[in-house]
Amino acid sequence: MSPFEDERALPQVYLARHGETEWTLDGRHTGRTDLPLTARGEEQARRLGERLRGADFALVLMSPLRRARRTCELAGYGGTARVADELVEWDYGGYEGRRTAEIRRECGDWNLFLHGCPGGETLAAVCARAERVLDLLRGGGGDALLFSHRDFMRVLAARWLGLDAAQGRLFYLGTAALGILGYDHDASEPALRLWNDDRHLS
Numbered sequence: 001m002s003p004f005e006d007e008r009a010l011p012q013v014y015l016a017r018h019g020e021t022e023w024t025l026d027g028r029h030t031g032r033t034d035l036p037l038t039a040r041g042e043e044q045a046r047r048l049g050e051r052l053r054g055a056d057f058a059l060v061l062m063s064p065l066r067r068a069r070r071t072c073e074l075a076g077y078g079g080t081a082r083v084a085d086e087l088v089e090w091d092y093g094g095y096e097g098r099r100t101a102e103i104r105r106e107c108g109d110w111n112l113f114l115h116g117c118p119g120g121e122t123l124a125a126v127c128a129r130a131e132r133v134l135d136l137l138r139g140g141g142g143d144a145l146l147f148s149h150r151d152f153m154r155v156l157a158a159r160w161l162g163l164d165a166a167q168g169r170l171f172y173l174g175t176a177a178l179g180i181l182g183y184d185h186d187a188s189e190p191a192l193r194l195w196n197d198d199r200h201l202s
Contacts, residue, residue, distance in 0.1 A: 010187060013137050013160070014055070014145045015153045015179040018063075018071040019044035024175050027099045029112075030067075030149075031092040031120070037070050044176035044201055049075030051178065051200035058142025061133075063087035063149060071176065072147040081147070086129040089149035093120025112151065113169035123155070127165040130156040157181060160190050174198055 019041030023030040037045065052075060060081040062072040065088055072081050095103055095117040103110050116122055133156060137144050146153070154168035160181045173179065173196050180194035 010183045011058075011137075011141065012143050012180050012182040012193060014052070014057070014143065015156070015181065016048055016052075016071065016075065016145065016147050017150055017153060017173050017175055017177050018065075018067040018147065019048075019074075019176045021067050023097065027101075028097050029092045029095050029099070031089045031096050032065070033096060034066050037067055041067070041175065042070070042074055045071040045074035047200045048176050048178065049077075052076075052145070055145075056143065057145045059137075059140050059144040060147075061087060061144070062147040063089070063152075065089065065149070068147045068149065075147075077145065077147070084133070084146075086133050087146060087148040087152065088129075090117075090126050090151045090155075091121035092117045094118040095120065111169060113154075113166045123165055126152060126155050127159060130159050130165070134159060153179065157192065157195070161192060162190065172196055176201060 019037045021035040023035055060077045061084040062068050062081045064083045064085055072078055150173045154171045155165045157171050158165050158168035177196045177198040182191055182193040183189050184191045
């Protein structure tokens with residue numbers, strides 16, 4: 001049985017962001033740098049698992065980066081999850097490890113979704129990865145659970161809703177937070193059922 005009260009017959013996609021790392025604490029862009037979770041991040045992952053207890057998933061996918069894999073394992077899904085390379089975080093190129101405030105001192109009103117990163121992945125490339133994931137999810141039966149990263153999942157959510165990928169910048173997502181992509185009345189009406197829910201961390 002789902003732990004969420006408004007369960008529907010149509011399949012849903014649960015999005016779980018990885019727990020805290022040293023760089024998320026500092027507000028540094030963490031793309032492909034393969035950082036571990038902090039001790040607090042590991043506890044966040046366990047609490048996320050408690051929140052998900054009782055949910056039944058036909059498919060569990062995780063990013064190959066260890067902060068996402070470890071979150072998946074500590075949440076209790078390591079034995080059933082498959083690694084999906086498409087779920088890795090945005091490649092920030094020359095902005096890897098830097099804070100937005102630092103970048104804006106050099107580049108004014110810089111925004112990742114609007115301006116990209118020097119030597120990094122384009123929004124179009126991230127969007128293409130998201131579309132491949134959505135094609136897989138739409139073709140499967142039953143609910144799915146994804147362990148991934150903030151900016152990639154923001155693009156994924158935007159595309160699920162049929163929005164331009166750049167609109168993903170409007171969807172804030174904290175560490176170990178949970179989102180659910182689903183539908184309203186039928187499959188022609190994709191909807192955001194839950195977003196940035198971290199009540200399990202309180």
